[in-house]
Amino acid sequence: MEVSVSDFDNLKATELRLGLPGIDAPEKPAPVSPRGSKRALLKANEECWPGTSKSLEADTSNQEAQPMAKAQVIGWPPIRSYRKNSFKARKAEVEAAGLFVKVSMDGAPYLRKIDLKVYKGYKELREALDNMFRCFSTGELSGMEGCNGSEYAITYEDKDGDWMLVGDVPWEMFISSCKRLRIMRRSEATGMPSSP
Amino acid sequence: MTYFPEEVVEHIFDFLATHRDRNTVSTVCKTWYRVERLSRRSVFVGNCYAVHPERVVARFPGLRSLTVKGKPHFADFNLIPHDWGGFSLPWIETAARGCPGLEELRLKRMVVSDESLELLARSFPNFKVLVLISCEGFSTDGLAAIATYCRVLRELDLQENEVEDRGPQWLSCFPDSCTSLVSLNFACLKGEVNAGSLERLVARCPNLRTLRLSRAVSIDTLSKILARAPHLVDLGTGSFTIDHRAEAYHKVMNNFIKCKSLRSLSGFWDAAPRCLPAVYPICGNLTGLNLSYAPAIQCADLIKLIHRCSKLQRLWILDCIGDKGLAVVANTCKELQELRVFPSDFYGGGIAAVTEEGLVAVSSGCPKLSSLLYFCNQMTNAALITVAKNCPHFTRFRLCILDPKKPDPVTNQPLDEGFGAIVQSCKDLRRLSLSGLLTDRVFLYIGMYAERLEMLSIAFAGDSDKGMVYVLNGCKNLRKLEIRDSPFGDAALLEDVGKYETMRSLWMSSCDVTLGGCKTLAAKMPGLNVEVINERDESDEMEESPSDLGRVEKMYVYRTVAGPRNDAPDFVWTL
Numbered sequence: 001m002e003v004s005v006s007d008f009d010n011l012k013a014t015e016l017r018l019g020l021p022g023i024d025a026p027e028k029p030a031p032v033s034p035r036g037s038k039r040a041l042l043k044a045n046e047e048c049w050p051g052t053s054k055s056l057e058a059d060t061s062n063q064e065a066q067p068m069a070k071a072q073v074i075g076w077p078p079i080r081s082y083r084k085n086s087f088k089a090r091k092a093e094v095e096a097a098g099l100f101v102k103v104s105m106d107g108a109p110y111l112r113k114i115d116l117k118v119y120k121g122y123k124e125l126r127e128a129l130d131n132m133f134r135c136f137s138t139g140e141l142s143g144m145e146g147c148n149g150s151e152y153a154i155t156y157e158d159k160d161g162d163w164m165l166v167g168d169v170p171w172e173m174f175i176s177s178c179k180r181l182r183i184m185r186r187s188e189a190t191g192m193p194s195s196p
Numbered sequence: 197m198t199y200f201p202e203e204v205v206e207h208i209f210d211f212l213a214t215h216r217d218r219n220t221v222s223t224v225c226k227t228w229y230r231v232e233r234l235s236r237r238s239v240f241v242g243n244c245y246a247v248h249p250e251r252v253v254a255r256f257p258g259l260r261s262l263t264v265k266g267k268p269h270f271a272d273f274n275l276i277p278h279d280w281g282g283f284s285l286p287w288i289e290t291a292a293r294g295c296p297g298l299e300e301l302r303l304k305r306m307v308v309s310d311e312s313l314e315l316l317a318r319s320f321p322n323f324k325v326l327v328l329i330s331c332e333g334f335s336t337d338g339l340a341a342i343a344t345y346c347r348v349l350r351e352l353d354l355q356e357n358e359v360e361d362r363g364p365q366w367l368s369c370f371p372d373s374c375t376s377l378v379s380l381n382f383a384c385l386k387g388e389v390n391a392g393s394l395e396r397l398v399a400r401c402p403n404l405r406t407l408r409l410s411r412a413v414s415i416d417t418l419s420k421i422l423a424r425a426p427h428l429v430d431l432g433t434g435s436f437t438i439d440h441r442a443e444a445y446h447k448v449m450n451n452f453i454k455c456k457s458l459r460s461l462s463g464f465w466d467a468a469p470r471c472l473p474a475v476y477p478i479c480g481n482l483t484g485l486n487l488s489y490a491p492a493i494q495c496a497d498l499i500k501l502i503h504r505c506s507k508l509q510r511l512w513i514l515d516c517i518g519d520k521g522l523a524v525v526a527n528t529c530k531e532l533q534e535l536r537v538f539p540s541d542f543y544g545g546g547i548a549a550v551t552e553e554g555l556v557a558v559s560s561g562c563p564k565l566s567s568l569l570y571f572c573n574q575m576t577n578a579a580l581i582t583v584a585k586n587c588p589h590f591t592r593f594r595l596c597i598l599d600p601k602k603p604d605p606v607t608n609q610p611l612d613e614g615f616g617a618i619v620q621s622c623k624d625l626r627r628l629s630l631s632g633l634l635t636d637r638v639f640l641y642i643g644m645y646a647e648r649l650e651m652l653s654i655a656f657a658g659d660s661d662k663g664m665v666y667v668l669n670g671c672k673n674l675r676k677l678e679i680r681d682s683p684f685g686d687a688a689l690l691e692d693v694g695k696y697e698t699m700r701s702l703w704m705s706s707c708d709v710t711l712g713g714c715k716t717l718a719a720k721m722p723g724l725n726v727e728v729i730n731e732r733d734e735s736d737e738m739e740e741s742p743s744d745l746g747r748v749e750k751m752y753v754y755r756t757v758a759g760p761r762n763d764a765p766d767f768v769w770t771l
Binding site: 043073076077078079080082083085086087090159161173176 | 273274275357384469470489491540584596598627653679680709
């Protein structure tokens with residue numbers, strides 16, 4: 001295949017460099033180390049800012065600073081490893097545990113258990129509960145928008161022991177504080193305040 | 197003054213509070229040198245490789261308190277390879293031989309082994325104070341030795357160390373006769389704790405004023421301890437998980453009420469929001485509060501707590517407090533001197549935490565603010581200019597915008613003017629950390645205005661060698677300069693080689709300095725150690741001989757009278 005001038009330009013555009021795409025940084029010599037050039041390339045991918053390895057399809061006509069890729073630069077942000085490790089450990093604890101909570105439904109003979117982590121939001125949760133408890137109810141479950149058509153309200157017990165209506169707080173906050181779920185009959189629910 | 201008898205001169209020297217002053221008077225004449233060295237009780241060694249331990253011990257035989265620092269600051273962020281150095285053993289061995297009267301040892305960023313702790317414990321009969329900060333290499337067995345053999349131990353202070361857990365028995369090693377403890381901080385330990393031993397230890401130490409518990413200590417144990425030690429001034433709460441409906445909650449609250457002397461709180465490792473009211477009774481007395489290890493407590497509950505802390509001088513918090521929470525801080529904590537806001541989500545892109553608004557609010561509400569560490573998602577020049585005007589008393593100003601090289605989001609400009617305003621307004625600024633998009637201009641300002649600056653941290657900043665040169669030429673009091681990922685090369689490095697002998701150290705990583713440049717520096721300045729750090733990869737078969745033109749990844753330069761060190765690992769070349 002012939003290499004035309006424009007092809008050559010594009011080739012240069014996709015070159016791995018240490019710098020923002022579109023900036024003509026002067027050619028820098030490879031860093032000194034016993035590993036030689038292999039290491040230089042590896043370092044360019046890992047440590048250099050911004051993520052140059054991702055810029056293979058970079059648009060070089062865009063001369064202004066592009067938003068930074070969320071690559072992880074070594075030693076950044078400058079937080080003591082002790083602090084980073086203790087947060088990491090805590091996160092790992094939480095993640096490993098999964099978030100299995102019991103789900104009860106008024107009138108149903110047995111309870112179920114679900115892992116809240118697998119759902120991305122309230123809609124998915126509602127659908128899953130719907131599927132799980134369909135056989136016990138005549139209508140659809142809904143506790144989110146408080147629509148009048150439904151027979152049931154979905155509630156949860158939070159870390160403090162209070163019974164709350166599902167759907168008020170952001171999803172992340174909900175799954176971090178939900179201890180169990182209860183699908184409550186509307187007739188019981190109407191006496192409840194909607195949120196604390 | 198030379199006609200006074202030496203005892204009088206010595207007595208006068210007693211009034212000199214700082215190391216700097218004592219160092220200065222020792223250079224006046226031989227007599228003063230002698231008087232000073234024989235009466236010196238406390239020595240601070242900022243870089244363990246700047247001087248041989250033997251020389252320190254020989255010069256100051258009456259030494260009672262020794263402080264030594266090892267690895268450079270960027271070691272905190274994993275930029276220094278694990279076995280670079282900073283070993284405490286030579287210092288402890290030498291002190292054991294030369295000044296058996298040693299009472300206090302403080303080590304920071306050093307490698308401390310169980311062997312050295314055991315030697316320490318056995319060698320100094322009058323040993324009273326051990327402080328280890330950001331150290332590693334030891335286990336709870338080493339602590340057991342300290343507990344067993346240091347008969348008059350007053351302080352055992354472990355701050356943010358990586359300690360290997362070999363079981364809870366170390367705490368039981370404090371003999372029944374140990375009643376002298378004033379301060380015990382083992383918050384950084386990860387293993388189990390023997391609650392009974394801890395309670396008995398606290399009960400028999402009537403002078404205990406500081407107690408910082410580790411995460412493994414339950415609220416039940418805390419409650420019992422508070423009942424036994426209501427005179428505590430500084431408390432780290434341990435895990436602080438309570439089921440708020442249980443009796444334990446009310447007991448602990450009642451015990452807190454009795455702690456009239458409590459001024460500083462930290463810990464709260466697993467605290468849930470509903471448990472916080474247990475400490476409300478003493479909030480009004482608090483001068484220090486550290487909630488930076490309590491990610492479960494969100495903005496609303498933080499605000500409820502802080503509303504009650506009108507006397508707060510020092511606040512360490514996570515950024516989930518948000519700008520709204522910082523506004524509450526500004527309205528409530530009029531005595532605030534030090535604020536640290538840490539990120540709860542390290543890699544950004546999370547829930548918008550704190551921005552320039554929070555900082556501006558605090559600066560306007562807290563005129564005594566002098567020390568700041570602030571991690572945020574964005575900052576504007578306008579905000580920094582306002583902060584500079586509101587708070588001219590900053591001595592420490594460390595700003596970390598999580599996104600490197602991020603410009604002012606409103607104007608899209610670099611943050612040169614903002615930081616320029618800070619250094620111009622804050623005449624007493626001693627420590628500064630920069631972040632965000634910065635050109636050479638900010639360094640021009642720093643060189644021009646930051647006369648008292650002693651420590652400067654630079655990352656992803658500057659355009660050319662000129663930036664670094666402005667700083668080296670301008671900052672007369674600069675002691676530590678650390679730079680990463682900035683375009684400074686040999687020309688800047690070699691512009692004023694004499695400057696480095698007036699400084700403790702210079703660190704440069706991922707900059708444009710070459711091996712040749714480092715070699716030139718080393719050749720010109722024999723009073724400096726120029727270390728080049730090259731981490732090796734096992735998979736490389738052939739070692740290419742490095743060219744002088746090659747860039748150096750990591751370079752550490754420091755003044756020393758000890759010559760090149762003999763404990764450097766393979767990957768550290770001292771040129």
